[in-house]
Amino acid sequence: MSLASEPSHARSTVGAGWTPRLVLSLFSIVMTLEILAVSYAMVSVALPQISAHYQTAQGAWMLTAFLLVGAISGPILGKLADMYGKRKLLLIAMSLAAIGSLICAIAPNYSTMIAGRALSGVLAPCVFLGYSLVRDVFPEKITAVSVSIITSGLGLVAVPSPFLSGWLIDNFGFRSIFWFFVIGLIVCGALIMVSTTESAVRLRSRLDLIGAALLGGGIAGVLVAISFGPTWGWTDGSTLGYLIVGIVLLGAWLFSATVIREPLIELSILRNRAIGLTAFGSGVAYGCSALFSVLLPMLVMTPAVLGLGYGFGIDAESYALFLVPNAACVVIGGIVAGNLVARGLRPRMLMISGLAFMALGFLLVGAANGSKPMLMFFAGVAGLGMGFAYSSVPNLLIEAVPPQMQATSASVVNVAQNVVAAILPVAVFAVLNNSFMAPIPKEMVHGATFYTDGGISVAFWIGAGVCLFGALAAILIPRTVRRIDAPPAGIVNADEPAANNAVAGATTA
Numbered sequence: 001m002s003l004a005s006e007p008s009h010a011r012s013t014v015g016a017g018w019t020p021r022l023v024l025s026l027f028s029i030v031m032t033l034e035i036l037a038v039s040y041a042m043v044s045v046a047l048p049q050i051s052a053h054y055q056t057a058q059g060a061w062m063l064t065a066f067l068l069v070g071a072i073s074g075p076i077l078g079k080l081a082d083m084y085g086k087r088k089l090l091l092i093a094m095s096l097a098a099i100g101s102l103i104c105a106i107a108p109n110y111s112t113m114i115a116g117r118a119l120s121g122v123l124a125p126c127v128f129l130g131y132s133l134v135r136d137v138f139p140e141k142i143t144a145v146s147v148s149i150i151t152s153g154l155g156l157v158a159v160p161s162p163f164l165s166g167w168l169i170d171n172f173g174f175r176s177i178f179w180f181f182v183i184g185l186i187v188c189g190a191l192i193m194v195s196t197t198e199s200a201v202r203l204r205s206r207l208d209l210i211g212a213a214l215l216g217g218g219i220a221g222v223l224v225a226i227s228f229g230p231t232w233g234w235t236d237g238s239t240l241g242y243l244i245v246g247i248v249l250l251g252a253w254l255f256s257a258t259v260i261r262e263p264l265i266e267l268s269i270l271r272n273r274a275i276g277l278t279a280f281g282s283g284v285a286y287g288c289s290a291l292f293s294v295l296l297p298m299l300v301m302t303p304a305v306l307g308l309g310y311g312f313g314i315d316a317e318s319y320a321l322f323l324v325p326n327a328a329c330v331v332i333g334g335i336v337a338g339n340l341v342a343r344g345l346r347p348r349m350l351m352i353s354g355l356a357f358m359a360l361g362f363l364l365v366g367a368a369n370g371s372k373p374m375l376m377f378f379a380g381v382a383g384l385g386m387g388f389a390y391s392s393v394p395n396l397l398i399e400a401v402p403p404q405m406q407a408t409s410a411s412v413v414n415v416a417q418n419v420v421a422a423i424l425p426v427a428v429f430a431v432l433n434n435s436f437m438a439p440i441p442k443e444m445v446h447g448a449t450f451y452t453d454g455g456i457s458v459a460f461w462i463g464a465g466v467c468l469f470g471a472l473a474a475i476l477i478p479r480t481v482r483r484i485d486a487p488p489a490g491i492v493n494a495d496e497p498a499a500n501n502a503v504a505g506a507t508t509a
Helices: 020-054 061-084 086-106 110-123 126-137 140-152 161-172 175-195 209-232 237-259 273-301 316-342 347-367 372-400 403-435 453-475
Strands: 201-203 491-493
Touching: 020 061, 020 086, 020 110, 020 126, 020 140, 020 161, 020 175, 020 273, 020 316, 061 086, 061 110, 061 126, 061 201, 061 209, 061 273, 061 403, 086 110, 086 126, 086 175, 110 175, 126 140, 126 372, 126 403, 140 316, 140 372, 161 175, 161 316, 209 237, 209 403, 273 316, 273 347, 273 372, 273 403, 273 453, 316 347, 316 372, 347 372, 347 453, 372 403, 403 453
Parallel strands: none
Antiparallel strands: 201 491
16 A cells, blocks of 8 residues: 555644644753653763662662563554554653653662662653654645654753763763653643644554563563673572573464464564564664763773773763764755655665664774764764664655554564663673673772773674664565555544444454
């Protein structure tokens, strides 16, 4: 089914261009996703303070818990969005994320902090809920630019947010960033309520709670094994136990997805080469971006007096100078990409070039990180690639998937994004902890962990290799994409009388 043959209710907003309400709608959705994007950087920079406050060596779980819940909640929210409305589920997810941030802001212990951060993970699926909603209610003429802006940002927050992060953390402590999230989500939610209409597209379906439990348990088991393997020992019974249970649960989930009528994730969708490779490339892009956001502050904030061959010993606010080029180039790349797609460039080329630029940025940082100006430039190169890659994903899905299945198919891609982003940093740090620990007495650095100069380079080069592999896979995305067929039953228009919508039990093609 082509865009031209979509039902008339596929887009509830008619007209050729922008209106004040559409501008406000796009702005409020973008600001919501900017909070999501900023949260990665803020929490990464605040991890030393958080770990010291709660006296824990498991700070990485602040990121892993968020991403794990984001991966599992994605298919559930995507299915519910197709069933009950994308705007409604977007606002519900934002409300839950605000509650999670509130829990973090007042957490008395680290376990409560992790629980709050995990609940905040439901904000991650708001990326595809946002651009799927825009796909349904914005005029076709401005859709490509709009979804590209949504996935890469407007730049209004990208430039000042690093300075805001540093100022909050340095002057008010780590809890201030979670209060910032609470206030920001409440304001953005109110703006979306008054400016954005609900999608009329519906798909009758069912929830696969068994699949959600199996997938969530399986991913969690594997992540626990990878995270604690260096501490417990790779042959320790606990490590092997979590790993085996995780693999078994993932296998059970794969089996259940083939026998359940409407599984959590339609594996048949992934058999479509365009969608499957889009999911893989998207996972690589977001996974390597997460890795970059963890490695860069560690690289530049390490005290130079340790003599490790890297590090400038800067504080959180000064670190903003290194984030701004990266964030600004993400925005520039996204805007350029959106305009190129609107002018006829295939989004496949954006995915390939984006991952290639990211690989180049990783390679350059790994090879030469002793100069502040050059490091800022290299971060910008990586950011440009991120902007291209981020923007290619929704446009590739719009090209391959009918509007009724946008949220469902995008949720499959969201799982890939969050799973890779959760696993890749943990895996890289497992390599560092095994082979590249700096020989510094713990009492000299108050128990903090540092790595050798060679280890830092290896970490960035691993990221470069993963990006190059993703770019090679993206080359295999078909040059001509045939949009998959929408399910013949179960598609309903929320604006039509119920008598005309008495269809049940849709399955995807």
